[in-house]
Amino acid sequence: MFSRTRSHSVWLAEAPLTGYPELRENLDADVAVIGGGIAGLTTALELQRAGQNVVLLEAERLGCGVTGASTAKVTSLHGAIYRRIEQKFDAEAARLYAEANQAGLEHIAGRAEEMLAHSVDCQFERRSAFTCTFDGSEIELIREEAEAARRAGLPAEATSDVGLPFPVPAAVRVENQAQFHPYRYCVGLARLLTDAGGRIYEHVRAQNVSDPGDDGYCTVALPEGELRARHVVIATLLPFLDRGAYFAQTHPSRSYGIAVSLNEAAPEGMYINVESPTRSVRPMPDGRRILVVGEEHKVGQDDDTRDRYAELEAWTRKHFAVQSVDHRWSAQDNIPVDDLPYIGPLDRETDRIWTATGFNKWGLTTGSVAALILKELILGKRHPWAELFDSTRTDVLPSAKEFVTQNLNVAAHYVGDRLKALVAEPVDQLAPGDGAIVELDGEKVAAFRDDSGNLHACSPICTHMGCYVLWNRAERSWDCPCHGSRFATDGQILQGPALDPLEKIDPSGDQ
Numbered sequence: 001m002f003s004r005t006r007s008h009s010v011w012l013a014e015a016p017l018t019g020y021p022e023l024r025e026n027l028d029a030d031v032a033v034i035g036g037g038i039a040g041l042t043t044a045l046e047l048q049r050a051g052q053n054v055v056l057l058e059a060e061r062l063g064c065g066v067t068g069a070s071t072a073k074v075t076s077l078h079g080a081i082y083r084r085i086e087q088k089f090d091a092e093a094a095r096l097y098a099e100a101n102q103a104g105l106e107h108i109a110g111r112a113e114e115m116l117a118h119s120v121d122c123q124f125e126r127r128s129a130f131t132c133t134f135d136g137s138e139i140e141l142i143r144e145e146a147e148a149a150r151r152a153g154l155p156a157e158a159t160s161d162v163g164l165p166f167p168v169p170a171a172v173r174v175e176n177q178a179q180f181h182p183y184r185y186c187v188g189l190a191r192l193l194t195d196a197g198g199r200i201y202e203h204v205r206a207q208n209v210s211d212p213g214d215d216g217y218c219t220v221a222l223p224e225g226e227l228r229a230r231h232v233v234i235a236t237l238l239p240f241l242d243r244g245a246y247f248a249q250t251h252p253s254r255s256y257g258i259a260v261s262l263n264e265a266a267p268e269g270m271y272i273n274v275e276s277p278t279r280s281v282r283p284m285p286d287g288r289r290i291l292v293v294g295e296e297h298k299v300g301q302d303d304d305t306r307d308r309y310a311e312l313e314a315w316t317r318k319h320f321a322v323q324s325v326d327h328r329w330s331a332q333d334n335i336p337v338d339d340l341p342y343i344g345p346l347d348r349e350t351d352r353i354w355t356a357t358g359f360n361k362w363g364l365t366t367g368s369v370a371a372l373i374l375k376e377l378i379l380g381k382r383h384p385w386a387e388l389f390d391s392t393r394t395d396v397l398p399s400a401k402e403f404v405t406q407n408l409n410v411a412a413h414y415v416g417d418r419l420k421a422l423v424a425e426p427v428d429q430l431a432p433g434d435g436a437i438v439e440l441d442g443e444k445v446a447a448f449r450d451d452s453g454n455l456h457a458c459s460p461i462c463t464h465m466g467c468y469v470l471w472n473r474a475e476r477s478w479d480c481p482c483h484g485s486r487f488a489t490d491g492q493i494l495q496g497p498a499l500d501p502l503e504k505i506d507p508s509g510d511q
C-alpha cells in the first residue's frame with residue numbers, strides 16, 4: 001500500500017505495489033511519456049506497439065495517482081453529459097463523444113483480456129450504467145438526457161427499474177458498460193508495455209521539458225540527468241508546465257469515497273445521480289460490497305473535509321443495509337471549462353510536446369481515448385476525434401473565456417479572505433493531529449502538530465504559482481486551492497503541478 005497521506009483507496013489497499021527502477025542516467029528515446037496513470041500508460045503502450053521506442057517516467061508509483069483512487073466505472077454514460085454537449089456544441093459533437101468513449105471502453109476490454117494471459121486479472125466486468133435522479137427533482141432532465149444519449153448513438157433508454165434498494169423516480173440506462181480494478185489494470189498495462197520493449201522508471205519527477213534542439217530531440221530535465229526524446233507526452237493529470245495555461249482552463253475538484261460491506265446483496269448496476277450532492281455507486285465483484293463516491297468540492301475550499309465522509313456515510317446508511325465502512329479516501333481530477341478533455345499539442349507552438357488533461361472525473365475512458373488520438377498525431381496522422389478534444393481550441397464559450405480570465409483572481413481572493421480568518425488561531429491552540437496557518441515570530445506559516453505534540457512548519461506559499469495552501473483535515477495535507485497541488489505535513493509534494501516541496505521552517509525559530 002502506497003500513501004503519504006491518511007487515506008488510501010480500496011484498490012491500493014488490496015494490491016501489491018509495482019517496483020520499477022529509478023532513472024539515474026541519461027537516456028534517449030523516440031517518445032518520453034511522463035505520468036504513469038491510465039492516460040500515460042495507455043499512450044506509452046500504443047506508441048511502443050506502433051514501433052516507437054518509449055520510455056515512461058512516473059514521479060511516484062504507477063497507478064497510484066487518481067486512476068488508482070477512482071470509482072472505476074468504465075462507461076460512456078457520464079452523468080448528463082450528452083444533453084450538455086448538445087447545448088454547448090452540437091449533436092455531432094455529442095455523437096463523436098459517444099463514439100470515442102465507446103471505443104475507449106472497448107479498448108480497455110481488449111487490454112483487460114490480454115492481461116489475463118499475463119496473470120493480471122483486472123476484474124473487468126460488464127455492467128449496466130445508470131444516470132438517475134434520486135430525489136425526483138430532475139425527471140425532465142433525465143428524459144432529455146436519455147434522448148440526447150440515444151441521438152448520440154448510445155443504446156440508452158429511460159427507466160425507473162434500476163435495481164437499487166430504494167425507489168428511483170427516473171433514470172437513463174445504458175447496457176454493456178463495465179467496471180474494473182483500476183490499479184490492477186495499470187499494473188497489467190505496465191506488463192504489456194515492458195513485454196513490448198518499453199522502459200518504465202518510477203520515483204522520477206520530471207522537472208522541465210524543452211523544445212527540440214538542432215538534433216531534433218526535446219529534453220526532459222530530471223532530478224538526476226536528462227531524457228532526450230523526439231516527442232514528449234505530458235500525462236500528469238494537469239501538466240506541470242505552465243505552457244498552454246491548463247491550470248486556468250480547468251479547476252481541481254475533490255471527491256470522497258467509501259467502501260462499504262453490506263448485510264444485503266449489492267446492486268448489480270453502476271449509478272450516478274444528476275442532482276447535488278453527487279452520489280456515485282457501484283458494486284464490488286464479490287457482490288457484498290459497494291463503493292459510494294461524492295461530496296465534491298473545489299480543492300482547498302472546504303472548511304472541514306472530515307464532514308464529507310460523515311455525509312457520505314449517513315446517506316449510505318439511510319439507503320443500504322450497511323454492515324461496516326471499510327475504507328475511506330479522497331482524490332481529485334481537473335474539470336474543464338466546456339466539459340471536454342484537452343488532448344493534443346501542449347500549445348500552438350509545438351508539434352513535439354503533447355498532453356491530455358481535464359478529464360472531468362471520467363478519464364478512464366477518455367484517458368484511453370487520449371492514447372488513441374495521441375498515437376496517431378505523434379505518428380503524423382490525423383484522427384477523427386482530434387478536433388473535438390483539441391487541446392488548443394480557442395473557441396470556448398464566452399462564459400468559459402470569462403472563467404479562464406477570472407480563475408486565478410477568484411481563487412486568490414478566496415484564499416486571501418480565508419487566510420485572514422485562519423491567522424487568528426494561536427499556535428498553542430493547535431490540537432494534536434491538526435494543522436492551520438498560524439503566525440510564528442511574526443511570519444505566517446503552515447503549522448501541523450503531530451499526534452505526539454511536536455510542531456512541524458512549512459511556508460504556506462504553494463511553490464507552483466504562489467497561492468496560499470490550506471489545511472485538509474481529513475487527509476492531513478496542505479492543499480492549494482488555486483491549481484490543486486498538494487503537500488504532506490513535511491512539505492513534500494503529494495500531487496502536482498508543483499515541482500518543488502514547500503519550504504520547511506524550523507518552528508523553534510532556529511534556522
Ligand SMILES: Cc1cc2nc3c(=O)[nH]c(=O)nc-3n(C[C@H](O)[C@H](O)[C@H](O)COP(=O)(O)OP(=O)(O)OC[C@H]3O[C@@H](n4cnc5c(N)ncnc54)[C@H](O)[C@@H]3O)c2cc1C
Nearest residue numbers: 035037038039059065066067071072073206359362363364
Ligand atoms: C473520486 C474520483 C472518482 C473517479 N471515478 C471515475 C470513474 O468511475 N470512471 C472514470 O472514467 N473516471 C473516473 N474518475 C476520473 C479518472 O480517475 C481520471 O480522470 C483518470 O484516472 C486520470 O488519469 P491520468 O492518467 O490522467 O492521471 P493519474 O492517474 O493521476 O496519473 C498521473 C500520474 O502522473 C504522475 N506525475 C505527476 N507529475 C509528474 C511529474 N512531474 N513527473 C512524473 N510523473 C508525474 C503522478 O504521480 C500520477 O501517477 C474519477 C476521479 C475521481 C477524483
